[in-house]
Amino acid sequence: xxxxxxxxxxxxxxxxxxxxxxxxxxxxxxxxxxxxxxxxxxxxxxxxxxxxxxxxxxxxxxxxxxxxxxxxxxxxxxxxxxxxxxxxxxxxxxxxxxxxxxxxxxxxxxxxxxxxxxxxxxxxx
Numbered sequence: 001x002x003x004x005x006x007x008x009x010x011x012x013x014x015x016x017x018x019x020x021x022x023x024x025x026x027x028x029x030x031x032x033x034x035x036x037x038x039x040x041x042x043x044x045x046x047x048x049x050x051x052x053x054x055x056x057x058x059x060x061x062x063x064x065x066x067x068x069x070x071x072x073x074x075x076x077x078x079x080x081x082x083x084x085x086x087x088x089x090x091x092x093x094x095x096x097x098x099x100x101x102x103x104x105x106x107x108x109x110x111x112x113x114x115x116x117x118x119x120x121x122x123x124x125x
Contacts, residue, residue: 061085061109062116066124075124082106092123 001024008019011044019024030087040076060078068075079085089096089098097119109116 061106062113062120064117064120066117066121068124077108077120077124079106085109094119094123 001021004009004021004023006019011017011019039045039047060080063076063078065074065076067073077088078089085103085106086098089095102108105115
């Protein structure tokens, strides 16, 4: 947005004409945070920060941002179905994870997400 404003000002100085700057993405934070703002304004309740799991609800398991080798390197892993999970663990050589009853189903992976996140973080790092 700032770059657009500066470019428009520079153009206006050179030509004397204005510019139209479209910044549709600026509306998205209000859209995404509307319920929290309204709840605070009306009820005085502050919302806690939401992580990946809360935002995506039941859609993915696992879903997280995991550390990789090196400094400040990360990867997001998301599996929407048991089939995707099975494919992923086979690809990374951890098919034993899919055989573990705790991780065999999406509901199991959600229930044991802390252990699964530890396993995935160890592997990705």
